[in-house]
Amino acid sequence: MEAVLAIAIGALAGSGVWLLLRPRTFQVIIGLTLISYAVNLFIFSIGGLRVGADPVLGAATDPSRYSDPLPQALVLTAIVIGFATTALFLVVLLTSRGLAGNDHVDGEDGTP
Amino acid sequence: MNGALAIAPILIPLIVAAIQVSLGIRFRRLRTSLSFLSCLALVAVAAMLMMSASSGEGTTLVYNLGDWPARFAIVLVVDRLSALMLLLTAVLALAVMPYALGRWQRMGPHFQPLVQLLLVGYNGAFLTGDLFNLFVFFEVLLAASYGLALHGSGARRVGAGLHYIAINLTASMLFLIGVGLIFGVTGTLNMAVLAHLIPGLTGTPRALMHAGAALLGLTFLIKAAVWPVGFWLPRTYSAAIPPVAALFAAMTKLGIYVILRLSLLLFGVDAGAASAHFGSDWLLWLGIITLAVGSIGMLGARELGKLAAYCVLVSSGTLLGAVALHSPGVTAGALAYLVISVLGIAAFFLLVGLVVPREVPEGTAQLEPYDPAVDALFAAEDERRVTSPSPVVILAVCFLACGLLLAGLPPLSGFLAKFALLAPMLGHGTGATLLFALTIAAGLCTMIAMARAGIQIFWADSDREFPRVEPGETVSVVSLLGICLVLTLVVAAPWNYLSATARQIHAPEHYIQAVMGQATGTRP
Numbered sequence: 291m292e293a294v295l296a297i298a299i300g301a302l303a304g305s306g307v308w309l310l311l312r313p314r315t316f317q318v319i320i321g322l323t324l325i326s327y328a329v330n331l332f333i334f335s336i337g338g339l340r341v342g343a344d345p346v347l348g349a350a351t352d353p354s355r356y357s358d359p360l361p362q363a364l365v366l367t368a369i370v371i372g373f374a375t376t377a378l379f380l381v382v383l384l385t386s387r388g389l390a391g392n393d394h395v396d397g398e399d400g401t402p
Numbered sequence: 403m404n405g406a407l408a409i410a411p412i413l414i415p416l417i418v419a420a421i422q423v424s425l426g427i428r429f430r431r432l433r434t435s436l437s438f439l440s441c442l443a444l445v446a447v448a449a450m451l452m453m454s455a456s457s458g459e460g461t462t463l464v465y466n467l468g469d470w471p472a473r474f475a476i477v478l479v480v481d482r483l484s485a486l487m488l489l490l491t492a493v494l495a496l497a498v499m500p501y502a503l504g505r506w507q508r509m510g511p512h513f514q515p516l517v518q519l520l521l522v523g524y525n526g527a528f529l530t531g532d533l534f535n536l537f538v539f540f541e542v543l544l545a546a547s548y549g550l551a552l553h554g555s556g557a558r559r560v561g562a563g564l565h566y567i568a569i570n571l572t573a574s575m576l577f578l579i580g581v582g583l584i585f586g587v588t589g590t591l592n593m594a595v596l597a598h599l600i601p602g603l604t605g606t607p608r609a610l611m612h613a614g615a616a617l618l619g620l621t622f623l624i625k626a627a628v629w630p631v632g633f634w635l636p637r638t639y640s641a642a643i644p645p646v647a648a649l650f651a652a653m654t655k656l657g658i659y660v661i662l663r664l665s666l667l668l669f670g671v672d673a674g675a676a677s678a679h680f681g682s683d684w685l686l687w688l689g690i691i692t693l694a695v696g697s698i699g700m701l702g703a704r705e706l707g708k709l710a711a712y713c714v715l716v717s718s719g720t721l722l723g724a725v726a727l728h729s730p731g732v733t734a735g736a737l738a739y740l741v742i743s744v745l746g747i748a749a750f751f752l753l754v755g756l757v758v759p760r761e762v763p764e765g766t767a768q769l770e771p772y773d774p775a776v777d778a779l780f781a782a783e784d785e786r787r788v789t790s791p792s793p794v795v796i797l798a799v800c801f802l803a804c805g806l807l808l809a810g811l812p813p814l815s816g817f818l819a820k821f822a823l824l825a826p827m828l829g830h831g832t833g834a835t836l837l838f839a840l841t842i843a844a845g846l847c848t849m850i851a852m853a854r855a856g857i858q859i860f861w862a863d864s865d866r867e868f869p870r871v872e873p874g875e876t877v878s879v880v881s882l883l884g885i886c887l888v889l890t891l892v893v894a895a896p897w898n899y900l901s902a903t904a905r906q907i908h909a910p911e912h913y914i915q916a917v918m919g920q921a922t923g924t925r926p
Contacts, residue, residue, distance in 0.1 A: 336586035
């Protein structure tokens, strides 16, 4: 399972970086979104991967039988913040499209 | 001293921003007075925190949110360094506030609440004792700064803002990966607990810890606009309206603050042979290159705003190099330089806004290339009658003062700060010697660039139309420079405080004990 997750994170991050370096604003925002998926998955996995383990301590007090709840709390915060900033970036992207008349990241297309 | 005071610098602007947003855009005067009250309260609270932090050599105030033990809880830590940064930011915000009263805040609907949220981000980042909250407060700061950078709109600001946001979103992702790595290795994000655990790490965990710390460092280097990840700064800062650029002057210093804090806390002498001074060679050389790039940029700047922005790069480079030397004497000088450069650069950004004619729609002050033929024209005009309306005289004097402060020439406090920084720097190896020489050379470059700009603005073009200067704008500039003047005359007390600060952060065991003591100790 670790290998699958690692490949997924790598693929998301790789495509994200490639898109981030593209000249169109839409590609940039999709790239940022993919990278943030990759990062969120990464944070989610840092507590170790378990199947079917309870997240919250119950009557039994052996902590090794439980998954670490903290990465889940961290990733929730990161998702919320990433979502909000991406939405804000989308607004700026649209404004830039409106003001510059094209969707190049520098506001000027090579072609007139 | 009650520990709960430590959370006031976060709560005050947060509550004020909430009220201001819910008031809507109608009650402009009420919103402005609320901002003033908030800034005044922040200065007062920061001064109180500073007094309590400086009552002894190792006094560190720790506040556990929700009264959970520090291993689990979110902690706020006030030591001398964070109190200093809090006071600096609060004073900066209070001084910039009158400037924005007139035309600037009317350029968009939500200037005041955004400034308050920016202060929440600053104060939270200075106070927090764990890495994840550092991330959260960074995001609060950045979200507010996106809004402020775009304040006033226009194609130029939106274009610069687009790059700024994209770069900072990417940097935040790096931050999260670094935080993830560190948490995966150590199971904690509390800085003090981390500092306690690092000496015990070996093999792969230590390598992963270093990788995580390097990613975190990269994030803060992006914020501090260090070469080669600082190209976003000149464009963004020169496109932003002057009061916003002045408030942003402290943002690069936040990056430096975090690097200073983490490198001394996590990778100080106690971190073990393999981890001590991790990355400090890199920081030193990056600082040197940034300093050189900033100096060249300053000489080449065609626009007054860009000139001010390159001053920010120069100060970032100098500070980063000085911080990397890990020597208490140099750190104390660096802190003095930090304070003066934040105030001086903020005043310079504000001045730039005042000498730009209002007719220029996008707010850019151009500097013309030098043309010897023009000199001949002026030779004939030397006899002409000179009229100097008083606001222009004030502006010119302030410009001169800014130049002296930023270049580090006597008699103003810029010289004292630079002297305090340079004097202990020699004898730390070739890198430090190069940094020493370049800092002096950067002072010369600053002086040349400022003199060139000053001559063009105030002397060469006698028909230049200065925009009408509103009283609040003069108050802001004069008070920022006035603080620097006071710091020239009253030297002993601030300097003692700064030296004690440097000693305190170079002995992180106080910090660790203060936080860990809370972790294991009694709950009241």
